[in-house]
Amino acid sequence: MRRVSIPRSVAAGAITSTAALVLAVGSSVPATADPSSTTMEFQVPVRHIAGCIPGLFVCVSVPPLTTVTPTATTGAPGEVTFAATPPTRTWTGLSGCLDVTVHWLNLTTGASGAATLRPVPYDYSRPYTPDNWCRYIPATAVTGSGTIAASADIGAPAPGAYQFLVTPGVGIIPVP
Template sequence: MSAVPVDTVLPVPVTGNTLSFQYATWMGICQGRAIARTDTATPGLTYFRMETGCTGTVHWRNLTTGATGDAEMRATNSLQSPPPAAAATGSGVLVATITLGIPYSTTFWPGMGMWTVP
């Protein structure tokens, strides 16, 4: 019997604006929290996604090992959606800041949080 994956909603949301050139120039405010998913079946990996329609980048640091990295985050409006590709964060206690996606966005306030990876 294995444990179910754990979703940790990082407590400080990221806020900023985004521009879209797909149909016409459009600017909107984007705010959302990052979700870090871990699973005992895949130790040392973290899956990131946003709880809203925003995209962003997670800038993480493993406090246990000292490893650092960046991971792109896709948007999802459902906790049942499959997570994106895994980031090899390593096992331990992790902290992160989150900025909005590039290239056409400005982060006013970065998101933040911490979680534990098995």
């Protein structure tokens, strides 16, 4: 009997395709609390660790695991506005509020693109409150109507900092 091997890239592609199909078809978790709403959270949030390099800057503590949940709001037909909730924990040093990049693919038409969610610049003229730290500016993408598969990751850290992406965000969005 002859042994047949499958290339790793084929196996990885099959696993990724199966995971996307399971998310699209078999998700038992409701996307939003309000069924009439057109805003939905990504089914898998972005998780990362970011901090500063000891010796270059004073590192206050060990950087935490940070979770950012991207959202998608369908507005006009063929348009999606991507946003993100503030991180669950932030590193208050240089790398605390990283850009979030959403890569999208319209599975119906084949159109693709990316949208970058940048942090809102902090207003130092007012007293610091935790609610004002690390909010994101929404970005609108013209995706066309159909089913949108989206993945999200984090941007580059500040000089003298590091980051590790633990899990990219993943979402399936129906766009009218």
